[in-house]
Structures are given as C-alpha cells and as structure tokens.
Amino acid sequence: MDIFANLLIGLQTAGSLTNLLYCFVGVFLGTAIGVLPGLGPTATIAILLPITFTMGPENALIMLAGIYYGAQYGGSTTAILVNLPGEPSSVVTAIDGYQMARKGRAGVALSTAAISSFIAGTIATLLIALFAPILGEVALKFGPAEYFSLLSLGLVAALVLAHGSLLQAFGTVIVGLLLGLIGPDVNSGVQRFTFGITGMQDGISFVIVAMGVFGLGEIVANLGDESGRSVSDGAISKMLPNREDIRRMAAPIIRGTALGSLLGILPGGGAMLASFASYTVEKKLSKFPDEFGKGAIEGVAGPEAANNAGAQAAFIPMLTLGVPSNSIMALIIGAMIIQGIQPGPSVMIEQPALFWGVIVSMWIGNLMLLVLNLPMIGLWVRMIGIPYHFLFPAILVFCAIGAFSLSNSTFDVFLLAAFGVVGYVLRKLDCEPAPLLLGFILGPMMEENLRRALMINRGDASVLFTRPISCALLVGAIALLVMVLLPSIRARRDVAFQEE
C-alpha cells in the first residue's frame, strides 16, 4: 500500500496548477527542440538552467524532466516525417516510421509512436515507484568505496556507448575529470589550475561547459553542413490505427517497455541502446520479418516504447544514487545541487514531495504529449521547415545571456566562447562531448569518495575489492571494458553505430 501513498504524495505535488503549467512548458519546449534542427535537449537544458535557479526545486525539476522526454517525442516526429531522427534514440524509428509515412500512413505512425510512448511511460512510472525505494535502501548502505566504484562503472558505461575509438573516448572522460577539478580543493582549500584568474576561483560552472560544448560547438559543427531539409507534404489525414494495427503493436510495446526499463537503469544505458535492442528483437520475433524496413508497425511501436521507458528509467539511478546515466541527468544533478539538494538516497526520505512529484509529473507529461501533440502536429510540421540559419543566431543569444546571468560577469561569457572552441575541436577529432560533461560533473565526486575510502582504510586500495558491493560494481566495470574490447562485440558495436 506504500506505493499508493507515495504516488498520492506525488500526485498532490505534480497536480498543482503551477506544476502542471511547468510540466506543460517542459514537454512543449522539449517537443519543439526535438523537432527543430540542430538543437538538442542537452544544450536547451543548459541554456534554461540559469532561469530555473530562481524557481522552486520541484518546479525546476518537473520542467527539466519534461524537456528531456518531450525531446524524445519530437525526435520521433521528425524521424517519421522527414527521415531525420531529431535525437539519437529515434534513429531506428526513422527506418520503418518514414516508410509508413511514404505509404500515406504518417498519421498512423505518429499516433503509434505516441501511444507506445504513453503506455511505456505509464508502466515505467509504476516500475520506478516500485523499485526506487528498494534501490534507495541498498544505496543507504553505500560508503565512499561503493560510490567510487559506482561512478567508475558509470564512466566506463559512458565510454562504451560513445561513438568512435574507445581510447579517444577514455581520453575525453579524463579531460572532463580534470576540468572538474579546477577551483578550490575541498580538503585543503588550495586553488588548483586557476592560474590566479579571479573568475575561476570557484571553479568553472558545468552550465558554461555544457552550453559551450553542446551549444556553441554544435552550432559550428552544424554550419559545416547546411543542407536544408524539406517536409514531404503528404497530407496527414488518418491518425488512428485500425484494429489490425493495434493487434500487431501490443506485444512489441510490452517487450519494448521491458527492454527499455532494464537497459535504462544501467548507468550509461538509456534510451538509445534500448531502442536499438528493441528493433532487433522485434525483427527476430516478427511473423512478417520481410516487412521490416518497408513500414512495419512493430518497428515503430517497439523502439518507441523502449526509448521512452529507457528515458524514464534513467531517472532511477539519478534520483536514488545521485549518479547520472547520461549527460542530461548530469545537468539535472547539477541543477539539484545548486538548489541545495544533494542527490542521493536521502532525497526520497527527506523530500518525498519532490521525489514522487517528479515521478508522477512524468506520467502526467506523457499524457499531455499524447493528448496535445496529435492535434498540434501541424505546428510541428511547420517547425521542421525552419531553416537553421534563422535559428542559430537566437541560440547564440540565449547562450550568451545565460552565461552572463550565472554570476553576472562577462568572464563567464569569455569562458563560454572558449568552450565553444573546445566543443568543435572535440567533434572534429571524433571525441564525443557527452563523456566530457559526465567526467566534468563526476570528477569532484570521484576524487572526494576515493580520498575518503582510502583515508578510512589507511591508504589500502584493496578496500575497493574487499567490500562486496564495491567489488561487484568494479568487476562489472572491468567486464564491460573487456567485453567491448573483444573483437566480435567490437565489430557489432561498430555496425550498430554505423546504422545512424
């Protein structure tokens, strides 16, 4: 019965008029940026973070979460209508979704995506409500050794999922960890790597890093290839799937939800991996495997359920352990810290209204997406057509003002420009920027926990392996690394990324 009491607390928080409004703003913005070319959720959340500092913590988190899963939805819309996945997690949706659109079934494909996402979101919300408290109990037993090992596992998972060379991704993570150390050392107060520059005395804000690398760096990269995109103007008349469609999508939705929930919990996992896995599974199990790639509805329903379930399940490690599983969760953790909330198992106990409010708001947000987005499809279609050269100067403006407003100093704007260059350089060198941001946010946490773990154990590093949970996590991290280095899996990983 506990779960219902908890969900009721959440409903009271998320159901308030203000929070419903923030939730709507979040999913609306999220869908819009998912649809708009060249602007991703990471950059958007970074740009909006300075504004959220003035809101209450629940309002801020509910809105940011809405942007995150709303973007998945918008990404699927462009995947289906123009064969351009707006987000990496909707890459596989483009395969069959676009084919359905070409056969005049764009409306059905869109509503299939919406219905699958909603069902998956509902089930995932219930799963979070069931399992988060259990995980939270385990997390209360965590000491510094366990946290260090968990953070290591998270970083390794981020490496494995990064594109391109593993070594290069490893290097990017370390650069991120090092950047995170800039500023005063927690234990001794010594200024590290600030080189006497006043503006860096408190370290660099993660907002600047994220805006520079994902906002500015992305703009420069996008300007290298300014091919326009056009919407195939197939009239979207018939929206609702028929009885045959519904019969065919039921099982894929359930399987996709299961896959997404499982993979989403893994650090570094999340929506993208889940949607790939689901597509593969559906193709194998389908009675009509030859229809895949030619507009099979299972190829839309399964992956869409999987990526939505994965996106929501990614909140579990973030909310219960305080460990981000992707760069957006890392930003949300940063936002919580600025709000004065230390993410971790204590959030659930000390701030039940916040914790359950965010969870229930995700369900409400999914309902809004389902109800509001289908009638609003005309607006999204028009947004897809906005040319990038009208859009990016506005992104520049919001980044510059956002950077300034962090501490009301122009120094942060100069830093923003510098991180824009860093972002472009990383992209040019095939070093994905997401591991950099993750390293940046996890760096100080890792150092702190390693220090404490070794201090308690008088400098004996074996403590990381003698405590069972810590050992299991580290073994997991090592196993993951070894697995990716094995030639056969490595080849498959390359293939999986090539499909994008």
Place this chain on the structure above:
Amino acid sequence: MSGRAEYKPGGSAFASEILQRKDFWSAVLYVTLGIGTIIASLGYEFGSPSNMGPGFFPIILGAMLAIIGGVIAIRVFTTTDGNPDMRLGFINWKALALVSGSTVLFALLLPYSGVLIALPALMLVGAAASRHFRIELRAVAGMLVLSAACALVFVVGLGVPMPLLGSLFGG
C-alpha cells in the same frame, strides 16, 4: 582502401598524411594536456594514499591521459591505413572564428554599449558564419525584435543586471 599501400612509415607522403589524421591530433592533445597537468600539479602537495594532497588525483589523471595519448600515437605511427573516416576533412575556420568571436564581442561590448547594441552585434557577427547570410528585411526585423524581446524579458522582467545602454551612453 586506396591509400593503404601508398604510404610507408617515415616517408614524406606519410608525414603529410599524418597531419590530416584525427587520431594524430587527439594524441597530440592528450599528451600535451596530460604532461601539462602533471607539471601544473607539481606545485600542489602530493600526499600519500591514506592522506591525499591536492596534487594526488590530478597527477594520476594526467599520467593516465598522457599514456592514452601515447598509445594512440603509437597506433598512428604503426598503421598506414588510409581510412577516410579518420581524416580531419573540412575545418570550418570561418564559422569557428565568427561564432566564438561574436560571443567574445558581446562580452567586450556589454559594459560599454549595453544589451541594446551588444545583442544585435552578437547576432550579426554570428549569423555571418552561415553561407546563407544575407542582409534582408525579414532577418533584420527578426534581429531587432529578438534583441528588444530579450532586453524586456531578461533585463526588465527577470532583472539580470545588464545595462540596456552602457557607459558610453552614460548608462
């Protein structure tokens, strides 16, 4: 595959090929940053595992980074794979300079000119990075409307302490 047999390690064609490779420049970046970190951290107390000083973690990370860079470098110099994916390709210097330059310009102008001039300057210089850049009525109107809206929302509404007109105008 075409470039595979043409370059031998040590040849001059190999040298110019290497300068075009992404992994070569990653190696340069990582080795430089790794060694730089170690040098910069030498001034901080290293401490011992049981009582780590501020230099402990950065030196270990710096060493790891330098080693990773070194391993990538070894792979660069022992393979003559003309894999086209590993080539740097087109570097958009113009967009890089204009996008980051416009941001710097905004920061420089802000205290003197205020947002009402710094914002249009930012947009104008930034937008020039696109090859579709043209001065046309619709774009200029959009620029002015967005500048005014930002001034209204951020400065007047949210109270971000940016001057509307800066010290040059007695603001």
